[in-house]
Amino acid sequence: MHGTGAEADGARGVFEVDSTAPGSAPRGLDAFRRGWETQVGDDVFQLPAFSPDTIGDFRVKGNVAKVHGAAIADLHAASATRTADVPGGDQDLVAMYVVRRGSWTLGGPPGHGDQTVSAGQFLVRHLGRLTAFETSAHLTAKFLVLPSSELKPLLGTRVVTGPADSAEMRLLTALTDMIHTTVADLGPAGVVAAQGTLIELTKAVAKGRFDDVEPRLAPALTQAAKDLANRRLADPELSPAMLARELSVSVRTLHRAFAAVGEQVTTYIRHRRLHEARLALVAPSGRLTISELAAHWQFADGSHFTRAFKKRYGQTPTEYARSTEATSPPPSHSLADSAWPAVRA
Structure with a gap:
């Protein structure tokens, strides 16, 4: 020794x-x-x-x-x-x-x-x-x-x-x-x-690769939260608090990170759920009712889902499904869709 x-x-x-x-x-x-x-x-x-x-x-x-x-x-x-x-x-x-x-x-x-x-x-x-x-x-x-x-x-x-x-x-x-x-x-x-x-x-x-107070790492924290949210979209427990807990940061830090890239956590979750519901409306393997879609994607009820869908896409879910049937083949669920950059407000 x-x-x-x-x-x-x-x-x-x-x-x-x-x-x-x-x-x-x-x-x-x-x-x-x-x-x-x-x-x-x-x-x-x-x-x-x-x-x-x-x-x-x-x-x-x-x-x-x-x-x-x-x-x-x-x-x-x-x-x-x-x-x-x-x-x-x-x-x-x-x-x-x-x-x-x-x-x-x-x-x-x-x-x-x-x-x-x-x-x-x-x-x-x-x-x-x-x-x-x-x-x-x-x-x-x-x-x-x-x-x-x-x-x-x-x-x-x-x-x-x-x-x-x-x-x-x-x-x-x-x-x-x-x-x-x-x-x-x-x-x-x-x-x-x-x-x-x-x-x-x-x-x-x-x-998990980001500092709780480092603003330069806000994009990394935001992306980590989005990736986690994308995997848990149908989870009724999905919320800013749940994401913050899973990522070992405070809720305030999570909100600050999203704000730094010009987004909001709750808006991201709602838009992603609406996007998935829109794909389901024209899925060839069988369709859910408006009430079933609302329940699956954690909207309060069919009316709430319909209002949110129309605000996002300018049509009710029923109108969207009919117009898509008449004019074009159903959209595909691609890797770009699941990563979310292709769908914008």
């Missing part, structure tokens, strides 16, 4: 361990635990007790860096690892697992099942206590521990998963690689800044 001493205030630390050589265990696990406790500290993350099999065959190498109240571990494990039956005590932190090879199975909170992070995926969640875990042999993974104060309100009880090669994850991974190479030389201000940047990028990952 190689290491550098942590600063007096415990703001940083870095160590390396390699116990992959034959005959190095259990000394390898002891060295890893000593390095973690000395350079990172139980105040950041308390290592759990491991199973006897893990202690007897611990072939892991990796680099670990501490930056203020966060820690980054890049791990390459030739052997499988498993915690003991009682993983440990209470904690209050956010953990991220990024798996490149192999798998990492995590014990879920009470009442929930285990969660497995497969190769090419990440998982981030708040931990209120230590939970059991297992890793496969031949694991390559990154493990991040972050303070919970800013991230816990965003995550709540959610478990956020996704591809490890998303743009946000690539940026976060690049930052962790840079921290590994520079942390030993960083001053106190640099250490704090490194932790802050880790937290901000983790927020971006958890929010």
